[in-house]
Amino acid sequence: MTMKTIDDININERLYQLNLGPQHPSTHGVLHFLLTLDGEVVVKAEMLIGYTHRGHEKMAENRIYEQFYPNSARMDYLSGMIFNTGYCEAVEKLCGIEVPKRARYIRVITSELNRVASHLLGVMDFVMGIGAYTPFLYGWDDREIILDLLETITGSRLTYNYSRFGGVRVDIDQTFCDSARRFIDRMRERFKLYNDLITGNIIFIKRTVGVGVISKDVALDYGVTGPTLRGSGVNYDVRKSEPYSSYEDFNFEIPTKEEGDCMARYLVRLAEIEQSLRIIEQAMNNLPDGPIRADVPCFITPPAGDCYHSFESARGAVGYYIVSDGTRIPYRLKVRAPSFSNLFVMSKIIPGHFVADLVAIFGSIDVTVPEIDR
Amino acid sequence: MNMTQLPIIKDIYGFLGPDLLVGVVGLLLVLIFVPLNSAFLVWVERKVAGHIQLRPGPMEVGPHGILQSLIDAVKLMCKEMITPDLADKPLFWMAPCIVVIPAIVCFVVIPFSPVMQIRELNVGILLIFAFSSISGLSIMMGGWASNNKYSLIGAVRAVAQSIAYEIPLLLSTMSVIIMSNSFKMSQIVSDQSTVWNFILQPVAAIIFIICSTAETNRAPFDLVEAESELVSGFHTEYTGMRDALFFMAEYTAMFIASSMAVVLFFGGWHGPFFSGIVWFVLKAYFLVFVTVWIRWTFPRLRFDQLMNFAWKVLIPISLLNLLVTAIVIKVL
Amino acid sequence: MNTSYGFKQYVKEIFTGSKSLIIGMGITLKHMFKPIVTVQYPRQKPIMTPHFRGHIEAIIFDDTKSHHCVACGLCARTCPSHVIKVQGEKTKAGDRKYGKQYFIDFTKCSLCGLCVDVCPEKTLKFSDEYELAFYSRWDGVMDIMQRLEERK
Numbered sequence: 001m002t003m004k005t006i007d008d009i010n011i012n013e014r015l016y017q018l019n020l021g022p023q024h025p026s027t028h029g030v031l032h033f034l035l036t037l038d039g040e041v042v043v044k045a046e047m048l049i050g051y052t053h054r055g056h057e058k059m060a061e062n063r064i065y066e067q068f069y070p071n072s073a074r075m076d077y078l079s080g081m082i083f084n085t086g087y088c089e090a091v092e093k094l095c096g097i098e099v100p101k102r103a104r105y106i107r108v109i110t111s112e113l114n115r116v117a118s119h120l121l122g123v124m125d126f127v128m129g130i131g132a133y134t135p136f137l138y139g140w141d142d143r144e145i146i147l148d149l150l151e152t153i154t155g156s157r158l159t160y161n162y163s164r165f166g167g168v169r170v171d172i173d174q175t176f177c178d179s180a181r182r183f184i185d186r187m188r189e190r191f192k193l194y195n196d197l198i199t200g201n202i203i204f205i206k207r208t209v210g211v212g213v214i215s216k217d218v219a220l221d222y223g224v225t226g227p228t229l230r231g232s233g234v235n236y237d238v239r240k241s242e243p244y245s246s247y248e249d250f251n252f253e254i255p256t257k258e259e260g261d262c263m264a265r266y267l268v269r270l271a272e273i274e275q276s277l278r279i280i281e282q283a284m285n286n287l288p289d290g291p292i293r294a295d296v297p298c299f300i301t302p303p304a305g306d307c308y309h310s311f312e313s314a315r316g317a318v319g320y321y322i323v324s325d326g327t328r329i330p331y332r333l334k335v336r337a338p339s340f341s342n343l344f345v346m347s348k349i350i351p352g353h354f355v356a357d358l359v360a361i362f363g364s365i366d367v368t369v370p371e372i373d374r
Numbered sequence: 375m376n377m378t379q380l381p382i383i384k385d386i387y388g389f390l391g392p393d394l395l396v397g398v399v400g401l402l403l404v405l406i407f408v409p410l411n412s413a414f415l416v417w418v419e420r421k422v423a424g425h426i427q428l429r430p431g432p433m434e435v436g437p438h439g440i441l442q443s444l445i446d447a448v449k450l451m452c453k454e455m456i457t458p459d460l461a462d463k464p465l466f467w468m469a470p471c472i473v474v475i476p477a478i479v480c481f482v483v484i485p486f487s488p489v490m491q492i493r494e495l496n497v498g499i500l501l502i503f504a505f506s507s508i509s510g511l512s513i514m515m516g517g518w519a520s521n522n523k524y525s526l527i528g529a530v531r532a533v534a535q536s537i538a539y540e541i542p543l544l545l546s547t548m549s550v551i552i553m554s555n556s557f558k559m560s561q562i563v564s565d566q567s568t569v570w571n572f573i574l575q576p577v578a579a580i581i582f583i584i585c586s587t588a589e590t591n592r593a594p595f596d597l598v599e600a601e602s603e604l605v606s607g608f609h610t611e612y613t614g615m616r617d618a619l620f621f622m623a624e625y626t627a628m629f630i631a632s633s634m635a636v637v638l639f640f641g642g643w644h645g646p647f648f649s650g651i652v653w654f655v656l657k658a659y660f661l662v663f664v665t666v667w668i669r670w671t672f673p674r675l676r677f678d679q680l681m682n683f684a685w686k687v688l689i690p691i692s693l694l695n696l697l698v699t700a701i702v703i704k705v706l
Numbered sequence: 707m708n709t710s711y712g713f714k715q716y717v718k719e720i721f722t723g724s725k726s727l728i729i730g731m732g733i734t735l736k737h738m739f740k741p742i743v744t745v746q747y748p749r750q751k752p753i754m755t756p757h758f759r760g761h762i763e764a765i766i767f768d769d770t771k772s773h774h775c776v777a778c779g780l781c782a783r784t785c786p787s788h789v790i791k792v793q794g795e796k797t798k799a800g801d802r803k804y805g806k807q808y809f810i811d812f813t814k815c816s817l818c819g820l821c822v823d824v825c826p827e828k829t830l831k832f833s834d835e836y837e838l839a840f841y842s843r844w845d846g847v848m849d850i851m852q853r854l855e856e857r858k
Contacts, residue, residue, distance in 0.1 A: 131672075138428070141428060197730050202727065354676060422738070427737075428740060
């Protein structure tokens, strides 16, 4: 792929290249699209990644297991709690540590709150890319409540280092549960507002129905997971197929839609918010008493071996593959980021759409770029 | 000089005298009003956007942020006016100037009150439509001369949109013109002394408002300068005072479009207790507020949907409206 | 507006579309008159929660009227960003070591809390300060024990 300069542009040639470059108001994250356009229609789209590569996996090879906690949350900062918990669970799986039940329920509550916050942000960023700037702020008003709620127990709003090996760091109390219940009631009323303002809006329907259709075969070929996959008709969620952290105790559904266009993915995310609220309610109602952390040495030394643990973040199925050689420093730690597979499906479905649709499709797939580059 | 030559001299030099004085004073007032109006409208837009989004908007500079636009203007004047290396210099420099002039000229024929109209033209409405089409030319110039693909895409979209949406605009105005039987703006306003045209021609009013929103490139038709996609479209490469001129032209055009809607459909300067300029200004600013409110509510239309909307929905409806009006006027 | 599906659909779409637009406009108008939800920062400062992770400070204990740091160096070894440096001294042989100087480079601290968790004497805690701004990079390297003396 060679870049063209102004000297070798043939005036008779129809196609031209446009960089929806690394800095752009609507690619949330630093992502470089190299588009080949014919008028307004995209003929070819290439995604160039790597602008935010920070070397997390290499950092893991030089640090002991505990020192990796901050890194795990910073890979996908919008689901920081889920990534953190997942890392702890992966190491616990490797060492064979049994986590007390109260800690598992607390992990579920905080992970689901994080999922709601991430979906609110993802959906509202999608709507902002289409052009409506106001629902973005209404969604963030709700998200602010979740962030304040999680700040009362963990201490920070985005990169929580809350889970530890064997459990969680700080216990939750009755005020937290009451505030969470108030939030659940408020969120259930807000769905009507979002349906009136966004989902029913004729302009929004025209922009998203039939746009960016990912068929089932294409999705399965590219390894797409998460709400993007569930919007194309495949009923796969890691929380149901390989339950971890006592998700099998809860009663929830996996919303699925058949069409595979932007509207389907948007509706799947909204429905998932409702299911997460159900899980939080059930977990809080049945919260057992007990210790919040198992008895784990300060610096753990896992036995030699490897383990793969997968869990469901807001964007799809994440995997941690840890290879240990018996010392306190991992030999290799590999993260399978869902946004990586989700993003590259775009190069298959974009040709034939307009530039305006590209922004809509990119928003509906809900990618976090630092997770791709790690 | 004898008595037979006096009429000829009057014809040639007739413009000197009261008309010229009115013209000069009026234009001076307009030139003072236009920057103040755009500064005020920038503040109104930011405050309305803020309150719709549950936040206060500018609050720091001056009470409730009212001096914010003034300070922004000072900032823009101090900025460096960068010209890209490969830009087409004459066109690049001319584009911001040309975009502001039609907007100012349109003020000449608008009847603000029974006595305040700078110049009474027999074809006042045509003048306004003619001048608002010139802004399309300047957008094309700005987009082409920037030597930037984003600007070019934005400019091309702007021209197509401008041409497409002029037709329903004219057709809905024609319905009003048929009713009052003249192109004179003051005549149209005087004909609305008993009942406003908005009641008699609701469809035409709505189409006029939609088309004027599209002509001034405001949301939801603002694909031309869509921030999420094109990083400001045709005015990406303009910095400093040139950018300020584009904004000034946009807000002035918005005010002109609202004034036109007020004159044609909402009764002009008529009001309950006294007639005058106060009602005109109030109604015009209310329509400007409606435009701002619409911008912060709806997503934007994709380009082909925009063109479909103009050609397949607005034009048939406005033609139908014109037909019905003509039949009703002829029969009754 | 695709007219491939008939005239009736076309007319119906115009009406439902307009109705949805008017509903949307009503919602934003209603929100325009609601009170604002943002905190006007310099004039209203939010109060931090008890667990808030501000920058590290040492706890003042009642028995020594000062900290309990014994300069074991566990925090310096645990820190992922390697920003802690502890200097200890013994007043006389056979006595406990006493942490004399404790430098943290606040510009690089990621507020992970590992030092607070691992300390055997539990002498560190999070403060609720978030308004730290410096004029130069070196001002960010602070001695916690000195700040403790200033706080007393």
